[in-house]
Amino acid sequence: MSEIKRIKVGTASCGLAAGAGAVLENFKRLAGDIPVAEVGCIGHCYCEPIVELELKDGTNIFYSSVKADDASVQAILALTENGRFTIPAERAAIEKLYVTRLAGRIDPKDIEEYKANGGFESLKKATAVTPAEVVEWVKKSGLRGRGGAGFSTGMKWSFLAAKTAEEKILICNADEGDPGAFMDRSMMESVPFQVLEGMLIGAYATGATKLFIYCRAEYPLAIKHLQIGIDAICKAGLNLLPGREKPLDIMIKEGAGAFVCGEETAMIASLEGQRGQPRFRPPFPTDKGWNGYPTAINNVETYANIPVVIADPDAFAALGTEKSTGTKIFALAGDLKNPGLAEVPMGVTLGDIVYKIGGAAPGSVKAVQTGGPSGGCIPADKFDVKMDYDSLKELGAIIGSGGLIVIGNDRCMVETARYFLDFTHRESCGKCTFCRVGTMRMFETLERIVAGKGQESDIDFLEDLGNKIKKGSLCALGQTAPGPALSTIRYFRHEYEAHVRDGYCPVNQCNALSDVALDPAKCVKCKLCIKNCPVGAISDDFKIDNSKCTRCNTCIDTCAKKAIARVKKGTGYDSTPGK
Amino acid sequence: MNPEFSYLSEVSAEKGNLIKGLQLIQEREGYVSDDGIKAAAAHFSLADAEVEGVLTFYAQFKRNKPGKYQISTCDGTACHIKGAPLIQEWLTTALGIKSGETTEDGLFSIETVACLGCCSLAPVMAINGRVYGKLDRKALLKIINEYKKQG
Numbered sequence: 001m002s003e004i005k006r007i008k009v010g011t012a013s014c015g016l017a018a019g020a021g022a023v024l025e026n027f028k029r030l031a032g033d034i035p036v037a038e039v040g041c042i043g044h045c046y047c048e049p050i051v052e053l054e055l056k057d058g059t060n061i062f063y064s065s066v067k068a069d070d071a072s073v074q075a076i077l078a079l080t081e082n083g084r085f086t087i088p089a090e091r092a093a094i095e096k097l098y099v100t101r102l103a104g105r106i107d108p109k110d111i112e113e114y115k116a117n118g119g120f121e122s123l124k125k126a127t128a129v130t131p132a133e134v135v136e137w138v139k140k141s142g143l144r145g146r147g148g149a150g151f152s153t154g155m156k157w158s159f160l161a162a163k164t165a166e167e168k169i170l171i172c173n174a175d176e177g178d179p180g181a182f183m184d185r186s187m188m189e190s191v192p193f194q195v196l197e198g199m200l201i202g203a204y205a206t207g208a209t210k211l212f213i214y215c216r217a218e219y220p221l222a223i224k225h226l227q228i229g230i231d232a233i234c235k236a237g238l239n240l241l242p243g244r245e246k247p248l249d250i251m252i253k254e255g256a257g258a259f260v261c262g263e264e265t266a267m268i269a270s271l272e273g274q275r276g277q278p279r280f281r282p283p284f285p286t287d288k289g290w291n292g293y294p295t296a297i298n299n300v301e302t303y304a305n306i307p308v309v310i311a312d313p314d315a316f317a318a319l320g321t322e323k324s325t326g327t328k329i330f331a332l333a334g335d336l337k338n339p340g341l342a343e344v345p346m347g348v349t350l351g352d353i354v355y356k357i358g359g360a361a362p363g364s365v366k367a368v369q370t371g372g373p374s375g376g377c378i379p380a381d382k383f384d385v386k387m388d389y390d391s392l393k394e395l396g397a398i399i400g401s402g403g404l405i406v407i408g409n410d411r412c413m414v415e416t417a418r419y420f421l422d423f424t425h426r427e428s429c430g431k432c433t434f435c436r437v438g439t440m441r442m443f444e445t446l447e448r449i450v451a452g453k454g455q456e457s458d459i460d461f462l463e464d465l466g467n468k469i470k471k472g473s474l475c476a477l478g479q480t481a482p483g484p485a486l487s488t489i490r491y492f493r494h495e496y497e498a499h500v501r502d503g504y505c506p507v508n509q510c511n512a513l514s515d516v517a518l519d520p521a522k523c524v525k526c527k528l529c530i531k532n533c534p535v536g537a538i539s540d541d542f543k544i545d546n547s548k549c550t551r552c553n554t555c556i557d558t559c560a561k562k563a564i565a566r567v568k569k570g571t572g573y574d575s576t577p578g579k
Numbered sequence: 580m581n582p583e584f585s586y587l588s589e590v591s592a593e594k595g596n597l598i599k600g601l602q603l604i605q606e607r608e609g610y611v612s613d614d615g616i617k618a619a620a621a622h623f624s625l626a627d628a629e630v631e632g633v634l635t636f637y638a639q640f641k642r643n644k645p646g647k648y649q650i651s652t653c654d655g656t657a658c659h660i661k662g663a664p665l666i667q668e669w670l671t672t673a674l675g676i677k678s679g680e681t682t683e684d685g686l687f688s689i690e691t692v693a694c695l696g697c698c699s700l701a702p703v704m705a706i707n708g709r710v711y712g713k714l715d716r717k718a719l720l721k722i723i724n725e726y727k728k729q730g
């Protein structure tokens with residue numbers, strides 16, 4: 001008899017991308033009559049695929065980086081000591097799992113399992129009191145929106161609750177437009193019922209009659225799990241709130257790939273079937289929103305917080321800092337050992353998140369970009385900053401949705417700024433001139449600089465224009481778009497100066513401002529580089545001709561001896577006469 | 580209405596459903612052709628230009644026929660930092676097409692997207708919705724060759 005009660009395989013998008021599909025299949029095939037369940041993501045994406053064994057004695061064992069072959073699966077079924085995974089103590093000491101407590105631990109598609117773990121208890125508690133009392137609880141908890149702006153959720157709900165209208169609309173912002181943030185995806189895939197419970201409580205508190213979930217189309221699994229959740233909720237009759245005659249209308253709308261549609265008024269326009277252009281506020285959506293009806297929009301993580309808030313508003317308020325209560329889920333990615341999701345109380349330092357949770361090697365990190373394209377970078381010498389809404393603002397960055405991109409020492413900050421302006425200038429909806437033309441000019445200037453054609457005056461020009469765009473734009477897209485350029489100039493001006501003044505890229509990343517060279521001392525003359533070079537830039541005597549080289553890095557990547565590297569511009573071989 | 584697009588009647592004809600209608604066309608046809616635009620205009624009682632105006636606003640909609648295998652390379656922040664531009668370069672070398680193009684045999688097309696939500700496995704790409712993470716040149720070429728073999 002096996003000691004295993006149940007096997008759980010993490011099959012959220014991150015798990016699947018790491019190969020969890022094959023792992024799942026083989027466990028199902030080899031586990032005999034032990035049930036095998038699919039669960040979401042526990043946040044430790046760096047060691048996917050992850051398998052958890054629930055043992056009959058009530059304990060459990062995690063395995064990480066699980067391979068799908070029969071031998072590996074059978075070893076795990078025999079409870080091998082190899083490959084077991086425990087959360088490092090240093091990380092466990094900082095993390096506080098409230099909102100993500102069930103993520104990756106329960107079957108996301110099973111309403112009964114959610115209920116057995118305390119699911120819908122908060123809905124029950126909320127609907128036992130008046131809607132006004134629920135709004136008061138949310139206010140008292142201090143919960144601020146997790147989608148970026150950090151506005152008080154209780155206040156927003158009170159505005160909608162105060163309206164009388166034939167229909168009132170509550171929207172879940174699941175557009176997760178910040179490329180590099182994935183906590184909303186993970187919550188929808190892993191605990192869809194928790195997000196939906198938050199929405200049901202919101203509908204009760206505000207008197208909303210129609211619920212929309214606006215989800216980006218790049219998240220098919222999230223959409224699938226939410227739809228299964230909605231169907232189960234309707235079947236269980238939970239969509240008929242106490243005191244209502246009509247059940248709630250709950251609908252998922254797929255976004256169509258426009259960053260600006262994450263902005264509230266643009267999202268409403270998109271839901272009406274129009275181009276997603278923001279409009280001037282007032283009127284605020286709570287006065288005049290979707291098809292003219294009063295409308296409130298909250299983010300996925302905000303809704304996922306609601307059941308936690310309702311369970312104990314005072315305990316929630318005691319978590320985190322005075323003005324930023326509760327916990328925040330941060331998405332860690334980029335140059336670090338342990339990318340993934342981490343839920344920590346607000347006010348934990350960035351350094352603790354990057355080093356103790358993310359496992360980045362001290363000294364290897366140059367900066368962290370927070371808030372995505374709307375945010376800014378924080379240099380490593382400021383990593384003692386507390387992660388809350390107000391502390392980050394002082395540094396010229398924002399918490400945003402909680403995406404943290406760790407930028408290693410060998411990345412170019414000018415190129416990073418160029419990347420963000422490339423993104424924002426394309427995503428500008430085109431309504432405001434400063435945003436439409438201004439971000440384009442900033443992008444072109446940055447393109448010129450990384451192409452080696454920048455001038456000294458470009459840096460001041462970027463700063464000046466950036467500040468004007470901030471003032472001259474209607475919505476936060478334009479108001480924040482210059483952030484990545486302005487903050488990199490503020491903290492890494494020397495990198496800009498090296499590009500425009502001295503004609504080289506300090507980390508040899510920018511193609512036009514670096515060369516490629518082979519170190520004969522390391523080379524073993526295997527000729528792999530010569531064979532693989534797509535443009536024939538490497539001669540039979542192993543000279544790399546930088547006038548032919550396209551900087552595609554194929555040779556660097558192919559060389560087993562690491563004999564080829566990017567080097568400072570002008571120090572590589574160039575066959576052009578006169579060079 | 581063009582009978583080829585009669586499935587549009589699955590979505591009710593309110594204007595709020597236009598994007599959904601276009602998504603349905605794209606799901607069935609793989610892209611939205613001129614005929615598709617005309618059919619949507621007829622179904623939602625809009626001018627062709629209005630439909631086109633909405634369509635071009637959203638990056639998701641394709642106006643050209645994609646390949647049998649649609650490759651979406653991610654150029655979100657995490658993937659960009661972890662070398663997405665090189666992945667694209669290597670793909671272009673391997674297939675002879677750039678982002679937005681389809682190979683002559685109709686087998687592959689490439690599009691660039693901004694984040695598939697698997698940032699922890701950056702750099703990533705998806706082929707017909709299946710996500711591949713932690714790409715390097717070797718892994719990339721292996722995957723492409725497998726699809727080529729399948730034909």
Ligand SMILES: Cc1cc2nc3c(=O)[nH]c(=O)nc-3n(C[C@H](O)[C@H](O)[C@H](O)COP(=O)(O)O)c2cc1C
Binds near residue numbers: 148262298
């Ligand atoms: C350009 C732009 C993009 C945005 N994208 C998102 C997004 O993807 N997800 C999100 O929740 N909020 C996004 N927001 C913020 C929303 O406008 C809004 O503040 C938020 O959904 C409110 O919910 P909350 O109070 O729960 O945070 C975006 C704002 C702007 C200006």
Ligand code: FES
Binds near residue numbers: 653659694696697701
């Ligand atoms: S940035 Fe590529 S998956 Fe998120």
